[in-house]
Amino acid sequence: MTDSSKLLYRTVLPAGAHWSLRLRRGTALRLTDIRGGANVGMLFYNPENLLERYNAPDTMKCQHTFRLTTGHCLYSDMGRIFCGIEQDSFGWHDTVCGTMNAQLTEQRFGASDYQQARNDRHQNGYDSFLVELTKYGLGKRDLAACLNVFSRVSADEQGNLRLESPALPGASVTLRFAMDTLVVLHTCPHPLSQAGAYPRSPVEIALPADLAPLPEACLTREENRRGQANNALYYLGTIAPAGTIAPAGTMLGDSHAAPAQECHHD
Amino acid sequence: MIKTSPRRTQDTLYRRQINAGDYWLYRLEAGQTLRITDSEGNQAVDTLFFNADDTAERYSMTDTVRGQNNLFLTTGSVLRSSEDRPMLKIVADTCGRHDTVGGACATESNTVRYSLEKRHMHACRDSWMLALAEHPEFGLTKRDLGHNINFFMNVPVTAEGGLTFADGISAPGKYVELEAAMNVLVLISNCPQLNNPCNGYNPTPIEVAVWS
Numbered sequence: 001m002t003d004s005s006k007l008l009y010r011t012v013l014p015a016g017a018h019w020s021l022r023l024r025r026g027t028a029l030r031l032t033d034i035r036g037g038a039n040v041g042m043l044f045y046n047p048e049n050l051l052e053r054y055n056a057p058d059t060m061k062c063q064h065t066f067r068l069t070t071g072h073c074l075y076s077d078m079g080r081i082f083c084g085i086e087q088d089s090f091g092w093h094d095t096v097c098g099t100m101n102a103q104l105t106e107q108r109f110g111a112s113d114y115q116q117a118r119n120d121r122h123q124n125g126y127d128s129f130l131v132e133l134t135k136y137g138l139g140k141r142d143l144a145a146c147l148n149v150f151s152r153v154s155a156d157e158q159g160n161l162r163l164e165s166p167a168l169p170g171a172s173v174t175l176r177f178a179m180d181t182l183v184v185l186h187t188c189p190h191p192l193s194q195a196g197a198y199p200r201s202p203v204e205i206a207l208p209a210d211l212a213p214l215p216e217a218c219l220t221r222e223e224n225r226r227g228q229a230n231n232a233l234y235y236l237g238t239i240a241p242a243g244t245i246a247p248a249g250t251m252l253g254d255s256h257a258a259p260a261q262e263c264h265h266d
Numbered sequence: 267m268i269k270t271s272p273r274r275t276q277d278t279l280y281r282r283q284i285n286a287g288d289y290w291l292y293r294l295e296a297g298q299t300l301r302i303t304d305s306e307g308n309q310a311v312d313t314l315f316f317n318a319d320d321t322a323e324r325y326s327m328t329d330t331v332r333g334q335n336n337l338f339l340t341t342g343s344v345l346r347s348s349e350d351r352p353m354l355k356i357v358a359d360t361c362g363r364h365d366t367v368g369g370a371c372a373t374e375s376n377t378v379r380y381s382l383e384k385r386h387m388h389a390c391r392d393s394w395m396l397a398l399a400e401h402p403e404f405g406l407t408k409r410d411l412g413h414n415i416n417f418f419m420n421v422p423v424t425a426e427g428g429l430t431f432a433d434g435i436s437a438p439g440k441y442v443e444l445e446a447a448m449n450v451l452v453l454i455s456n457c458p459q460l461n462n463p464c465n466g467y468n469p470t471p472i473e474v475a476v477w478s
Contacts, residue, residue: 051408057327057369060429062378066367067427077391077411079374092427096337096367098328101350140322141409143348155423159337159363191332227378 009207015200016121018128018186020135022047023177025235026211028086030174031203033150037166038201039190040149041099041125043133044074044082045182050138052076056095056145062223066155067092071217073224074147074175080234081227082181084218087174090167092152097161098145099125100191109189109198122198128186136182149173151190163192178214178231269341271358271443273299273477280476286469287388287458289397291404292476293318294446299357299477302454303441304418306470308433310457311417312370312390314410315345315353318449321406323347327366327413337423339364339415345444348412353450358443361436365419368431370394371459380461393455404451416457417442433463 004010008027013019015038023029031040046052055077063072070088073081100108105124112122125146133142150171152164187203189195214231218224275281279298283305284290294300302311317323329346331337339345341359344352369375370390377385391411398406418436423429458469 055369055375057367057413058372058375058378061368061431062375064429065427066423066429075375075378077372077374079372079377096328097332098326104350140348141407145328145413154425154427155337156425157422159423161331161335161337191328192335223378226382229382230374230377 006209007206008209011205013187013203013205014119015187015202016123016198018132019205020132020182020184023181023183025177025179026213028174028176028208028210028212029183030172030206030208031149032170032172032206033167033201034169034204035201036169036171037195037199038187038203039151039193039199040185040187040203041129042147042149042183042185043129043144044076045136045138045142045184046076047180047182050136050142052078053142053144054082054147056147059095062227063221067152068095068147069093071215071220073214073218073227075227079227080230081178081214081224083175083177084215084224085173086176086215086217087172090150090152090171090173092164093173094148094151094153094190095145097148097151097153097191099129099186100189101126104191105189108193123188125186125188128188129184132184148190153192161192163190163194174208176212176215178228179234267341268360268362269358270360271301271441273301273443275475277477278475279478281473283471283473284454284456285471286456287393288456289393290452290454290456290474291397291401292452292474294450294452294476296446296448299443299445300452301441301443301475302417303439303473303475304361304436305438305473307438307440308418308436308466309470309472310419310459310465311472312455312457313415313417314394314412314453316406316410316451316453317347317353318451321404321410321451323349323351324410324412325353325415326350330366337367339366345415352447354444354446356442357445358441361418361440361442363420363435364442365416365421366413368416368419368421370414370455371457376461384461387460388458390455390457390459393458394453397453431462433466
């Protein structure tokens, strides 16, 4: 669990819950699987243009990766970086299995009605996403493949999928935001969960107090340096958190930065 | 799984060549069969499907791979919708493997993948965008551009969780056939990608054919 003296905010979500918040660029979001075995389904949108959203295929292919961990960025469909994975004690998060709907949840974990189960009802990820999305004028058409934090899904040579062992108690992931981002998440079970009963793993959500640009670990890939250049163009002329936008000279000429982008290309 | 089709080209209801870089938007009725042929080999056919009677329901990569517990598409694969319902089934396939996790090329993602200067180059999502703009009668917008199938593409995953783009499994004349389980709109971008080996840097025509 996180040292609360260095936090702007902390809350604990029980399993089967949903949450959303507009995260400002430079801030971080830390998720902790308190007891182990949690899953956090996440989607990201640009609050200034809700048509720009998390794109799992671009995220995977831009970084030639199927697993997501420290050093990987989560991309929008517009070639920009919502956030980078700054810290990850778990090591492998899924982004191809999506989320379970009500029917699948009932098939897997049995029926549960609200009158009897109250807040222990078997809430599903699909409805959870819809509830949060509707608050922002979004709906079914805006759903996309989500990130499933704390769920390691491997594929063999034939493409068969397997959900590996669940996270240990205390596993944590920190996302550092490089754009203002609408974060929508739920703590419902992963669709490949083999748990006998509906998993009851609470997740801590913490907003650390420090502000920082994109994690250094993400900028070892030239693709992510180009993604960062796309972000810099998006925020051109605005006041940014320190270090979020490289000064023009370093962005254009520094060996650690992306190549020059001429104005007439846009 | 390789399976050839008993259908004869002289019995088609509809046949058309789609040139590289073009889109194709077509309403397929439930029970009809669509064949997509890789005319010259190693072309990527970036395809979206929508429920023609309610386009808020569309092809879902996540429901499809979760439903079959496998990443690759071939004979027997059921293409599932965002409502987790069967939309189409692959009933014949002479290629053997098709990708659904690689997504479609976009001008924006090309800047990240290749170079910031490649932004002006034509990309699949441009073709889809043009299709939506030219066919407002379907009520589709950018919101509806979800995750697609790349027919004839091979995108294996390594044991370490890497994603690789391999080529060489398709060849001239290989085809895939899909039987519609509901009325579906088919939106194809015949990939114009000039930057990676998915089509040997040489975009080529495909052919579509429909049987009743």
